[in-house]
Amino acid sequence: xxxxxxxxxxxxxxxxxxxxxxxxxxxxxxxxxxxxxxxxxxxxxxxxxxxxxxxxxxxxxxxxxxxxxxxxxxxxxxxxxxxxxxxxxxxxxxxxxxxxxxxxxxxxxxxxxxxxxxxxxxxxxxxxxxxxxxxxxxxxxxxxxxxxxxxxxxxxxxxxxxxxxxxxxxxxxxxxxxxxxxxxxxxxxxxxxxxxxxxxxxxxxxxxxxxxxxxxxxxxxxxxxxxxxxxxxxxxxxxxxxxxxxxxxxxxxxx
Ligand code: 13P
Numbered sequence: 001x002x003x004x005x006x007x008x009x010x011x012x013x014x015x016x017x018x019x020x021x022x023x024x025x026x027x028x029x030x031x032x033x034x035x036x037x038x039x040x041x042x043x044x045x046x047x048x049x050x051x052x053x054x055x056x057x058x059x060x061x062x063x064x065x066x067x068x069x070x071x072x073x074x075x076x077x078x079x080x081x082x083x084x085x086x087x088x089x090x091x092x093x094x095x096x097x098x099x100x101x102x103x104x105x106x107x108x109x110x111x112x113x114x115x116x117x118x119x120x121x122x123x124x125x126x127x128x129x130x131x132x133x134x135x136x137x138x139x140x141x142x143x144x145x146x147x148x149x150x151x152x153x154x155x156x157x158x159x160x161x162x163x164x165x166x167x168x169x170x171x172x173x174x175x176x177x178x179x180x181x182x183x184x185x186x187x188x189x190x191x192x193x194x195x196x197x198x199x200x201x202x203x204x205x206x207x208x209x210x211x212x213x214x215x216x217x218x219x220x221x222x223x224x225x226x227x228x229x230x231x232x233x234x235x236x237x238x239x240x241x242x243x244x245x246x247x248x249x250x251x252x253x254x255x
Pocket of ligand 1: 013098170174175176178214215216217235236237238239
């Protein structure tokens with residue numbers, strides 16, 4: 001499939017940054033700068049910022065996402081947030097399986113899969129993150145790691161549901177380090193992810209999936225990364241907290 005037919009998506013992942021009033025201020029800066037974007041623009045914000053963020057982006061082309069969700073509808077899960085809570089606020093996307101969740105909070109492929117299925121069942125669009133550690137790349141098992149994550153994280157996700165799934169390839173060694181994967185490295189793994197999807201589903205289904213790159217993507221390198229045929233967008237950490245930088249990446253994706 002022609003890349004131009006896939007939905008290009010630039011999503012900010014704010015991580016644990018910005019209070020609700022700071023979120024409003026940042027979104028008020030971002031929205032006018034991206035109003036003519038020719039791609040989908042999303043800000044994934046901390047739970048407590050969601051209501052303010054939805055309010056600040058009302059009537060704009062910026063959509064709001066969450067940074068995680070639980071798989072149960074309700075119950076004794078202290079500190080967790082359900083898909084229903086997010087839906088009621090007007091959230092459309094949810095980041096799942098981020099490497100920071102996997103590294104610091106014991107997230108596994110099994111729990112990522114449970115969250116992914118719950119999100120899809122609730123009508124949320126999951127942005128499922130996969131990526132290898134530095135030593136896994138050095139040991140030359142990047143493809144094995146990615147293949148395993150894709151297979152397990154999407155276990156039992158139907159072809160129809162796959163239409164609402166976004167995959168983010170985020171090499172863990174490139175996150176917040178200023179070390180970006182080269183455009184060729186990003187393309188190589190994003191193409192491999194698409195090939196895995198084709199194996200698990202079929203080529204047409206795989207061709208329709210938006211695959212983002214994430215890991216120190218910024219206004220200086222976005223053009224080159226996004227020029228690659230299998231890199232359909234970006235999941236942006238640090239640079240998504242600076243309106244001008246985020247807007248420049250959106251512009252690069254809109255070409
Ligand atoms: P940075 O852009 O800060 O490297 O973070 C990437 C990321 O983790 C997005 O989810």
